[in-house]
Amino acid sequence: MYRRPIFAANWKMNKGPSDTEAFAKSFLNKLTGRQTSDIVIAAPFISLAVLTEALRDGRGIEVAAQNCSQFDDGAYTGEISVKMLREILVRHVIIGHSERRSIFGETNAIINAKMIKARQVGLKLIFCIGETLEERNAGKLESILRSQITEGLEGITAHDLEDSVIAYEPVWAIGTGVTASAEQAQEAHAFVRSVITDLYGAEVSGKLRIQYGGSVKPNNAAELMACPDIDGALIGGASLDAQSFYDIIQNGSPS
Numbered sequence: 010m011y012r013r014p015i016f017a018a019n020w021k022m023n024k025g026p027s028d029t030e031a032f033a034k035s036f037l038n039k040l041t042g043r044q045t046s047d048i049v050i051a052a053p054f055i056s057l058a059v060l061t062e063a064l065r066d067g068r069g070i071e072v073a074a075q076n077c078s079q080f081d082d083g084a085y086t087g088e089i090s091v092k093m094l095r096e097i098l099v100r101h102v103i104i105g106h107s108e109r110r111s112i113f114g115e116t117n118a119i120i121n122a123k124m125i126k127a128r129q130v131g132l133k134l135i136f137c138i139g140e141t142l143e144e145r146n147a148g149k150l151e152s153i154l155r156s157q158i159t160e161g162l163e164g165i166t167a168h169d170l171e172d173s174v175i176a177y178e179p180v181w182a183i184g185t186g187v188t189a190s191a192e193q194a195q196e197a198h199a200f201v202r203s204v205i206t207d208l209y210g211a212e213v214s215g216k217l218r219i220q221y222g223g224s225v226k227p228n229n230a231a232e233l234m235a236c237p238d239i240d241g242a243l244i245g246g247a248s249l250d251a252q253s254f255y256d257i258i259q260n261g262s263p264s
Contacts, residue, residue, distance in 0.1 A: 010215040014234060015174055015241035016258045017049035017073060017135060017220065018248030019103060020056075029056040033063035035251040040068055046241065046262040049101050049135070050248075051075045054089055061098045073101035073135060076109060079122035091130045102127050103243075105137040105161060107180045117160035125164050134173035135243065136161060137222070138201070142181035151200055158204045167213045170205075175219045176243040177201055182223030184245060191232045194221050198238035227256035234261035 024032060029052055051073035052060045064070045078088035094102065104127065105120040124134055138157040140150050158175075177197050179189050189197070198219050205214035221233055222243035233239055242261060248254040 012216065012218050012240045014046040014262055015049065015218055015220060016046055016254075016261065017051060017101070017103075017174075017176075017241070017243045018254055019051045019075065019106070019222075019243055019245050020053065020249060021075065021108070021245060022053060023249055024052060024056055026056050026059040029059050030063055032251050033060060036255060037064075037066065037068060037070075039251065039255045044069065044262075045264070046258055047071070048258060049073050051101070051103050051135075057094070057099055058097045071100040071133075072098065073103055074099050075103050075106070077102050077104070077123055077127055077132070079119060079126050081126070091127050091132055094132065095130050099132070101133040101135055103135045103137060103176075105157070107137065107139055107178055107183060111180070117157060120161050121163050121165075124161060128165065128169045134165075134169070135176055135220070136173065137176045137178055137243070139178040139180050139183075139223075145179070145181065150197065154197070154201060155204050158201065159208065162208065167209050170209065170213060170217055173217075174241070175201060175205075175217065176222050177219060178222035178243065184224070186224055188224040188226075188229055188233075189221075191236055194233055195236035195238055198236065202238055225257060227253060227260055230257045230261035 048070045061072050074094050077091050077094060078085060082090055104123045109115045127134060138154055140153045144153050182189050201219055202214045205217055218240035219238060220241040220243045221239050225242045225244050226247050244257060
């Protein structure tokens with residue numbers, strides 16, 4: 010089954026409004042012709058409005074938030090609601106990133122609550138999962154991924170998954186310069202798809218796009234994207250440079 014690739018930039022805590030505007034201008038100047046992959050950029054909250062305005066040229070690039078609150082409104086200092094994100098034309102939201110899990114203590118239950126809240130307003134999910142090096146070495150890869158998927162997707166319907174994405178990110182490969190081999194990445198992606206088959210059936214799992222994240226660079230994008238169950242990439246540090254992000258997309262997209 011054909012799945013259109015999707016490449017998402019995750020800038021993390023980088024690029025304020027002025028840097029965001031400059032990046033958008035540079036990146037848009039590089040795009041020519043028809044794009045064969047979907048492109049998403051996840052900017053910090055303060056830069057989202059600038060980014061949505063800069064991308065109003067009809068090129069089809071969509072904007073993502075890097076997080077959201079599980080609450081609608083109220084006394085939650087520092088939080089951003091899904092309704093606020095929709096108001097500034099954000100279309101996607103990253104939920105469950107390993108840095109949110111490890112640094113900010115987000116559990117599968119919190120992640121699930123955020124996923125449900127995001128889908129209530131029509132935000133497209135980029136749902137992150139992945140194991141640590143210790144978990145992989147202990148033979149817990151499959152059990153960790155299965156629990157993250159099943160608990161994270163509790164109450165999420167097959168319809169909710171139609172325009173959502175799962176991003177498999179081995180924690181040991183994020184920002185380390187170490188990339189899972191194409192064989193390791195494909196094996197994990199195939200397992201993730203099998204769990205989705207168990208939960209939702211073969212038709213849903215066959216359509217669901219699964220991204221790889223973890224030190225994706227222009228020189229390894231083609232090999233990773235050639236794997237049958239890898240449908241794009243969630244890119245961190247290498248997406249901060251417009252040329253690098255463009256090269257990853259070009260190298261990893263179908264011709």
